[in-house]
Amino acid sequence: MIATLLLVLVACAIGAFVIGRNRAIAIAGGKVASLHSRPSHHGASLAIVCVVPALALIVLWSIIAPNVMDTAVLSRFSAELADYGVPQIEGFLRDSRAVAFGGIAGFTDELTEQAAAYYQSLNATGNMILAAGTALFVLAGLYLGYRAIKLRTRARHLVERFILVILIACSAVAILTTIGIVLSLVVETFRFFQKVPATDFLFGLHWSPQSAFEGAGREALAQDQSKIFGAIPIFAGTLLITAIAILVAGPIGLMSAIYLSDYAGPRFRAVAKPILEILAGVPTVVYGFFAALTVAPFLRNLGESVGTSVSSESALAAGLVMGIMIIPFVSSLSDDVINAVPQSLRDGSAALGATKSETIRKVVLPAALPGIVSALLLAISRAIGETMIVVMAAGLAANLTINPLEAVTTVTVQIVTLLVGDQEFDSAKTLAAFALGLALFCITLTLNVIALRVVQKYRERYD
Amino acid sequence: MNENPVALGSEAETSSKTAVKMRGTGVDVFYGDKQALFGVNLDIPENQVIALIGPSGCGKSTFLRCLNRMNDTIDICRVTGEITLDDQNVYDPSVDVVELRARVGMVFQKPNPFPKSIFENVAYGPRIHGLARTRSELEEIAVTSLEKAGLFEEVKDRLHEPGTGLSGGQQQRLCIARAIAVSPEVILMDEPCSALDPIATARVEELIDDLRQNYTIVIVTHSMQQAARVSQRTAMFHLGYLVEEDETDTIFTNPSNPKTQDYITGRYG
Ligand SMILES: Nc1ncnc2c1ncn2[C@@H]1O[C@H](COP(=O)(O)OP(=O)(O)OP(=O)(O)O)[C@@H](O)[C@H]1O
Ligand SMILES: [Mg+2]
Numbered sequence: 001m002i003a004t005l006l007l008v009l010v011a012c013a014i015g016a017f018v019i020g021r022n023r024a025i026a027i028a029g030g031k032v033a034s035l036h037s038r039p040s041h042h043g044a045s046l047a048i049v050c051v052v053p054a055l056a057l058i059v060l061w062s063i064i065a066p067n068v069m070d071t072a073v074l075s076r077f078s079a080e081l082a083d084y085g086v087p088q089i090e091g092f093l094r095d096s097r098a099v100a101f102g103g104i105a106g107f108t109d110e111l112t113e114q115a116a117a118y119y120q121s122l123n124a125t126g127n128m129i130l131a132a133g134t135a136l137f138v139l140a141g142l143y144l145g146y147r148a149i150k151l152r153t154r155a156r157h158l159v160e161r162f163i164l165v166i167l168i169a170c171s172a173v174a175i176l177t178t179i180g181i182v183l184s185l186v187v188e189t190f191r192f193f194q195k196v197p198a199t200d201f202l203f204g205l206h207w208s209p210q211s212a213f214e215g216a217g218r219e220a221l222a223q224d225q226s227k228i229f230g231a232i233p234i235f236a237g238t239l240l241i242t243a244i245a246i247l248v249a250g251p252i253g254l255m256s257a258i259y260l261s262d263y264a265g266p267r268f269r270a271v272a273k274p275i276l277e278i279l280a281g282v283p284t285v286v287y288g289f290f291a292a293l294t295v296a297p298f299l300r301n302l303g304e305s306v307g308t309s310v311s312s313e314s315a316l317a318a319g320l321v322m323g324i325m326i327i328p329f330v331s332s333l334s335d336d337v338i339n340a341v342p343q344s345l346r347d348g349s350a351a352l353g354a355t356k357s358e359t360i361r362k363v364v365l366p367a368a369l370p371g372i373v374s375a376l377l378l379a380i381s382r383a384i385g386e387t388m389i390v391v392m393a394a395g396l397a398a399n400l401t402i403n404p405l406e407a408v409t410t411v412t413v414q415i416v417t418l419l420v421g422d423q424e425f426d427s428a429k430t431l432a433a434f435a436l437g438l439a440l441f442c443i444t445l446t447l448n449v450i451a452l453r454v455v456q457k458y459r460e461r462y463d
Numbered sequence: 464m465n466e467n468p469v470a471l472g473s474e475a476e477t478s479s480k481t482a483v484k485m486r487g488t489g490v491d492v493f494y495g496d497k498q499a500l501f502g503v504n505l506d507i508p509e510n511q512v513i514a515l516i517g518p519s520g521c522g523k524s525t526f527l528r529c530l531n532r533m534n535d536t537i538d539i540c541r542v543t544g545e546i547t548l549d550d551q552n553v554y555d556p557s558v559d560v561v562e563l564r565a566r567v568g569m570v571f572q573k574p575n576p577f578p579k580s581i582f583e584n585v586a587y588g589p590r591i592h593g594l595a596r597t598r599s600e601l602e603e604i605a606v607t608s609l610e611k612a613g614l615f616e617e618v619k620d621r622l623h624e625p626g627t628g629l630s631g632g633q634q635q636r637l638c639i640a641r642a643i644a645v646s647p648e649v650i651l652m653d654e655p656c657s658a659l660d661p662i663a664t665a666r667v668e669e670l671i672d673d674l675r676q677n678y679t680i681v682i683v684t685h686s687m688q689q690a691a692r693v694s695q696r697t698a699m700f701h702l703g704y705l706v707e708e709d710e711t712d713t714i715f716t717n718p719s720n721p722k723t724q725d726y727i728t729g730r731y732g
Contacts, residue, residue, distance in 0.1 A: 344575035351569035
């Protein structure tokens with residue numbers, strides 16, 4: 001029903017547009033320039049006046065109507081439902097709706113059939129009212145809007161303002177969502193800190209939330225509870241893996257960027273750059289099994305052959321593969337900033353007798369440095385947020401170590417394991433995930449802000 | 464276009480006055496298949512200013528960039544013929560282009576200071592060529608170069624501020640100081656004043672006149688007045704050919720080629 005109405009509205013909008021435009025042209029009597037607004041503005045504004053109130057009615061209706069119908073059904077059958085509990089009543093309503101409008105009903109009896117019939121009649125009435133209301137709004141809008149079309153009517157302003165409102169609404173969605181996410185993180189983190197002291201979380205050296213004891217006797221163990229949420233080991237693990245990744249991606253990415261921008265011929269560049277960017281598009285889970293099935297065993301065998309023990313899940317394996325994964329970020333962004341260094345600087349340096357590599361080291365790279373730094377920072381925040389590779393290649397053991405040959409775990413991985421499986425929503429274990437999420441968010445936010453600031457500074461330099 | 468104009472400034476006359484610093488003989492330049500210069504023969508006299516004039520696209524910059532082999536940086540560019548610096552062919556395989564460019568410096572049309580401090584801009588060349596062994600030597604080179612470029616007084620209090628923060632005219636003088644700092648013998652200038660206002664232009668022109676004592680200068684300019692003011696000799700290019708070369712006074716008062724006549728009187732389209 002509502003879908004049909006919406007289709008009709010679209011048709012109305014198109015019709016109103018044509019009517020409004022033609023009316024405007026007719027009023028202008030051939031001299032379109034004498035209109036304040038273009039004919040198409042008049043058309044669009046008539047369409048808006050016609051359709052937007054009706055649309056609002058439909059939206060409002062589809063929010064309110066189900067509740068109204070439920071209330072009506074409940075009051076009608078209140079006698080029969082007197083001894084039902086809340087879950088039963090909900091089940092009853094669900095089943096009746098299913099019978100009435102199609103769907104899978106769990107349990108049907110005489111009463112649900114009756115309720116279903118009532119639902120259907122309510123719905124039919126409602127739809128008629130809605131259709132009538134919509135038609136009324138459309139016609140009223142059409143009439144008023146049509147009459148309002150005059151030579152000096154400021155239709156353009158209405159259209160512009162309408163567009164502005166839509167733009168604002170869209171950006172509000174993005175902004176409000178972000179604010180909502182951050183707020184919920186903050187609130188849940190706060191609740192977590194009521195169960196586990198913030199200091200224990202931030203400075204504790206022991207992380208094993210899987211041993212959190214749920215159920216009877218929990219209170220007796222409350223003392224130890226807080227001691228298993230020490231986040232230091234997993235932040236250390238994150239740091240270790242990220243550092244390895246940057247050690248791999250930084251030099252390789254930067255040097256390939258230099259090659260691409262200053263040495264490679266245009267034909268090689270045209271091929272190599274897209275390929276590098278494809279590397280960025282490989283799903284991380286593919287990198288993950290590459291890390292777990294190829295790199296990790298290779299490292300372990302290598303370790304055996306030189307006589308050191310490498311655990312089969314190691315920070316090194318995850319870090320190396322993650323490094324490969326973020327090479328495209330570093331190289332592609334750095335290539336862009338290196339290219340942005342004006343050719344005149346290179347010429348100036350060459351004219352002083354500098355060789356190409358001197359020019360790059362002493363003029364081009366320093367000039368591009370801020371951009372390169374921000375490329376690295378973006379790559380780092382990408383690495384910090386990466387989960388899949390680490391789950392598959394670095395393991396779940398929260399070891400506090402800086403030995404890259406051992407298994408470590410990261411913040412993102414722990415968030416996953418905390419939330420996988422059935423969880424009580426307000427257990428300390430679940431809430432810990434929010435605290436970790438908030439901490440991670442703060443870190444990447446800081447990195448991004450720094451990167452942005454650096455880029456801004458860089459922009460000012462050549463103008 | 465099958466006439467084959469040759470340099471009219473007779474060699475005997477030139478060399479009787481002053482030594483030849485650089486000499487181009489039969490210089491052809493190709494960009495890919497397109498020929499941009501046709502058999503140019505031109506002498507660059509020592510310790511003088513020679514101006515290259517001619518309509519846009521006639522090959523002035525191309526010739527200038529042959530003199531310090533800046534054309535090497537353009538992949539499709541090919542140079543034939545001979546260009547000598549003190550009787551040594553600069554395109555000879557034994558010549559190190561780094562060394563050549565240290566001896567033949569260049570100042571560009573648009574000021575292009577490095578995004579470094581004023582001091583670092585000037586110290587850049589001496590550093591890469593190892594001209595100074597100590598910091599104080601380096602500072603001395605920087606200060607003398609800035610003084611010669613007539614910029615020192617204006618910037619002495621802010622040597623460590625970015626060179627890009629200077630005005631356009633100051634930036635161009637900084638670029639000249641940067642070129643001087645490696646003690647070149649020849650300085651090539653490609654329209655060095657075209658991005659400057661008249662006052663800054665006057666300063667740079669004064670500077671060019673001073674520099675003539677110690678350096679050989681080749682300047683490309685679109686301003687006839689500028690050519691007349693700063694140069695002793697003038698070479699007129701047209702469509703890739705060197706049309707005429709003579710003393711600046713002669714060129715401007717009594718040119719022998721009608722094309723030159725048209726160009727300097729502004730009748731050229
Ligand atoms: N990098 C290049 N690639 C291809 N052709 C070029 C290149 N540089 C110059 N040319 C061509 O060579 C010819 C001479 O150019 P050049 O820059 O030497 O002219 P110019 O006399 O300096 O002109 P202007 O006074 O406008 O600077 C022109 O036809 C130009 O199109
Ligand atoms: Mg030019």
